[in-house]
Amino acid sequence: MMKNLSISIILLLLNTGTAFAAGADGFQGTWVKPAESTIPPVGDPTGDMIRKGRLVLTDTYNQLGGGSNYMPPISGNRLSCSSCHLEAGTSALAIPWSVVALKYANPGPYSSRSHDYRTQEVRVNDCMQRSMNGVPLPETSYEMQSIKAYWAWLATGMKVAKYQDVKGTGTLSVPDMTRAADPVRGAAIYKNKCEACHQADGEGVWDADANRHVYPAIFGPNSFNDGAGIYRLRTAVGFIYGNMPFGHADASMATAVPPDTTSLLSQEDSWDVMAYVISQPRPLWKNRLVDWGNLKGPDGVPDWMNKSVDAGYPNYYPRANYATNYCAPPDLNSPAVYSPDKHKYGPWADMIALQKSIITSYKAALCP
Known part of the structure; x- marks a missing residue:
């Protein structure tokens, strides 16, 4: 009983935005989270969709996965979308959703990986099939339209004329190392700095009462597959260097001169520990041989070259x-x-x- 109570308290803290990850000034005033009071009241169709969209993205397993009414499930693992897009997609330098409604407005940017232009629906389903190891969410579904409504609401927080000028929309930029990342060295770092939350088997901490992760699976059968963007080391390192260990790292401090590394993994540690994580077993992306094929993109070269x-x-x-x-x-x-x-x-x-x-x-x- 006490264990379940403790887990519930942790979940409450995580869901009320008390994480220290990716400092609040990471947007540098170019975007501010819209006030909750700007969401129309319960019963208003738009307001209800905004709230539903946020719920789908922060409690994905219960809304689209094995805990939902979808049979078979849309989401194929136990993660939530907000496992990577921290604080419901409002945390700077933690892959926020601050302006995705604008970035992925039809037709959206071209992806040489999947040979198409990425609308919001395509962007959602790329994640559903890769990061969530599932199947596409029907584009006309209430859940899909609700995700778009939530993203549109977030975009109202933009304080500059063009979405391209919003700061903090990705992750920290970390220079490549001149040596190969070392998963053996990373194993020791993982044990010392990551295992308490993500566990030795990588499966994280699962709250059986709430039917959701307290800390997400980062390898093993309930994690993202190898087609996910976060599986790529150069993408993942910027995320973990700025945001992990969760509750301690602060991406805004990592960009200070000189950087404040008192609570951060070092850059070298970040490369090696993530090398260890991606060296561990996980689901395989079913269409891996189709990605980056021989079709030409708008730059005039075959996608495989990119x-x-x-x-x-x-x-x-x-x-x-x-x-x-x-x-x-x-x-x-x-x-x-x-x-x-x-x-x-x-x-x-x-x-x-x-x-x-x-x-x-x-x-x-x-x-x-």
Whole structure:
């Protein structure tokens, strides 16, 4: 009974925005969370959708997953969307949803990974299938429309003329290391600084009474699959360096000069501990071989040429055959130039240089 009470108190604290992660000034005045009083009252269709959208995003398992009425579930693991988008998507430098309604307005930005323009619906379902390891949420569903209503409400907090000028919308920018990230060293860091919350098996702490995580699964069967953006080391490190350990790290302090690292993982520790996390078992993205294919994007080059160098799952590019024919599609029977571990853990400087060279050569060859 006492254990369940303690877990309930922790959940209450987490859901009332008492986390220290990603300091409140991270938006630098360019966005301010709208006042709750601006949400229309209960019974108003718009207000009800805003509240429902926030609930779907912060209690995803019970709204769309195994605890919901959806059979089969839409969300395939036990995470909530807010497991990564902290404080219901309102925390600077923690992948906030502050202006996603504007960024992903139709037609949205092009994604070479999934070969399409990313509207809000596409963005949601990319996460549903990758981070949540599930299936697409119907675009006309009440839940989808409610997510969009919540995002539209958040966008009213913008204090600048263009959404591109809002600060703190991603994660901290952390320079690449010149060595490969070390999952062995990272294992010791994980044990000392992460295991208390995320547990030795990576499954986090689950509150059986509330049917939700207190601390989320970051590896194991109930975590994100390897097609998720957070599986890529160069994406994940900026998030954990600025926001972990949860309740202690403060991304606004990490950007100070000199940085205040008293409660943060160091940058080197962040690289290595995340290398350990992505080295552990997790679900596999079912369409991994389709990502970054041979279709051309709006930049005029095949999507595979833009594959993130740290995407640690096949197919791996470039292939050796490309060195003799700039216009040839990648021959998957030809060996990959770089090993899977180099893609996954780096270092990436030579890979990035070759990627740029390939794109330049392709354009210069005027390939059809």
